[in-house]
Amino acid sequence: EIVQAITTHFEELDAPKPLAGKRALVTSGPTVEPIDPVRYIANRSSGKQGHAIAEALRRLGAEVTLVTGPTRLPDPPGCTVRPIETAREMLAACESALPADIAVCAAAVADWRVAGESDRKLKKDGGGPPSLALTENPDILATLSQTGPGRPALVVGFAAETGNVxxxxxxxxxxxxxxxxxxxxxxxxxxxxxxxxxxxxxxxADGAEDWPTMGKDAVAARLAEAIARHFNPPSPPAPQETIP
Amino acid sequence: EIVQAITTHFEELDAPKPLAGKRALVTSGPTVEPIDPVRYIANRSSGKQGHAIAEALRRLGAEVTLVTGPTRLPDPPGCTVRPIETAREMLAACESALPADIAVCAAAVADWRVAGESDRKLKKDGGGPPSLALTENPDILATLSQTGPGRPALVVGFAAETGNVxxxxxxxxxxxxxxxxxxxxxxxxxxxxxxxxxxxxxxxADGAEDWPTMGKDAVAARLAEAIARHFNPPSPPAPQETIP
Incomplete structure (x- = not known):
């Protein structure tokens, strides 16, 4: 394991760092929205994809801040990690991580939270189950995408869909x-x-690219490479000298 | 660590087994109630107390089945573990673990689930946030407590309260x-x-006993001892022979 770590370390020293000098903000994991002191609404995000992207961007030289909901994952090495629970906390942590060149919003942010969170445990009082009124959470991806001087040059969102993806x-x-x-x-x-x-x-903007099924680490590496190419487009072929 | 395991093993061989021959059912952890394929309602139970009780009862010789929602804990050694997600699954797993002499319901079972779980992800469609209609879950503690030939001789429930405990x-x-x-x-x-x-x-039945703050393992050990005393009450003093 130590040999592996050292090998990785030296491989990394040799690796190209096309994102050196770039600041990246990555969100990961679920958000957790309290109903009362005991209960909450959350979602099934493991954080694996977001954490892998943070690590892949760092490996290409970016300075990475990872804003993450609760997960079972270790902090990716070399990243600044900001743990949060709710969508509102995630937005505040993202805003305080700006300015950034790159924002990758991989977290599964709750669209809604419970309106009027209770600071006492809701009781089963025989009056029948309550109905949970929901209210919309801030839209972190849309907020980071707003045009303006502070907008990251590249904002990448995620969509988790069931059908018509x-x-x-x-x-x-x-x-x-x-x-x-x-x-x-x-x-x-x-x-x-x-x-x-x-x-x-x-x-x-120019359409959809279908990627084959692969590990989340491989998706992260390929996305980080696409981001690096976006910031360092291959030089156009040098104009040929025409021989008269 | 190996020495520790062996030491523990031999200590256990020597330890008294007042619950030998007794079957115990323990529930632990949260339940997870789906809203749609992505979202769920859960609660903040870590499962630490329930898992510790399963282990403490086994240490006193009981044959333990642990029915547990998702936790980050390792399975307690020597217990039969039945993982579940919803309250309905927990009830079914408990019923199939009967007959038992002892039931300890330490799980934080969701009182309610969402009425009409969606098999597609709910969309934020501009129509405003939905309202979640809830419906009552089966009451596992009350069900196990119902009198009848299959009722465990001792049924122990948990109450998590905020105030007027x-x-x-x-x-x-x-x-x-x-x-x-x-x-x-x-x-x-x-x-x-x-x-x-x-x-x-x-x-x-005879009132409330206040225990000092202690580790969840210590609470579990003390509860298991109380249960063992319930099944093996100290013999009354032998009648004194009266000398005429």
Whole structure:
């Protein structure tokens, strides 16, 4: 294990750092929205994809802040980690991590929270079950995508959909104002939530690219490379000297 | 670590087994109630107290089945572990673990689940946030406490309350029909949820016993000893021969 760590360390010293000098903000994991001191609403995000992206961007030289809900994952090495619980806390942590060149919103942020969280445990008092009134959470992806001097140059969102994945994700890209969307299928039967693999589509202005099923680490590495290419486009071929 | 394991093993061989031959059912952890394929309602139970009780009962010789929601804990050694997610699954697993002499319901079972769980992800469609209609879950403690030939001889429930802990727990004991209630305070500010310590009150037919704050392992050991004494009451003093 130590040999592995040293080997990795020296491989990394040798690796190209196309994102050196870039600041990246990555969100990961679920958010947890309290109902009362005991109960909460959450979602099945494991944080594996977001954490892997933070690590992949750092490996390419970026300075990474990871804003994450509760997960079972170790902190990715070399990243600044900001743990949060609610969507409102995540937005505040993201805003305080700006300015950034790159924002990758991989967290599964709760769309809604409970209106009027109770500071006492709700009782089963015989009056029948309560109805939970929900209220909309801040939209972190849309907020980070707003045009303005502080907007990261590249904002990447995620879409977790059950069915019509590319259509929904393409619409989401336009609606949120982000640059790219990584879309994946989380239908029951797929093991995307909590599993090691992911099947994604990268939606950009010029259309959708279907990626084969691969490990979440491989998705992260490929996304980080696409981001590096975005900031360092291959030079156009040098103009040929024409021989008269 | 190996020496420790061997030492523990031999200590256990020597330890008295007052619950040998008794079957115990213990529930632990949260339940997780799906809203849709992505979202769920859960609660902050870590499972530490329930798992510790399963282990303490086994140490006193009981044959233990542990029915548990998702936790980060290792399976307690020597127990039969039945993992579940929802309250309905927990009830079914408990019923199939009967007959038992002892039932300790330490799980934080969701009182309610969402009526009409969606098999597609709920969309934020601009129509405003949905309202979640809830419906009552089966009451596992009350079900196990019902009189009948299959009722465990000793049914112990837990009460997690914020304020008026002993009063609420005493009322709960009567309402559920269980024999004992272990009541604890989970107000914000206490670290009962997720923490290592617990401050409990043991409510029996003859009143409430306040226990000092101690580790969840110590609470478990003391509860297991109380259960062992219940099944093996100290013999009354032998009648003195009167010398005429």
């Amino acid at each position: 590319v259509d929904y994700a393409t619409a989401k890209r336009a609606r949120k104002g982000c640059d790219w969307i990584v879309a994946n299928d989380v239908s029951p039967g797929t093991t995307t939530f909590g599993g090691a693999d992911n099947t994604v589509h990268l939606i950009r | 002993v009063d609420y727990a005493t009322a709960k004991r009567a309402r559920k029909g269980c024999d004992w209630i272990v009541a604890n305070d989970v107000s914000p500010g206490t670290t009962t949820f997720g923490g290592a310590d617990n401050t409990v009150h043991l409510i029996r």
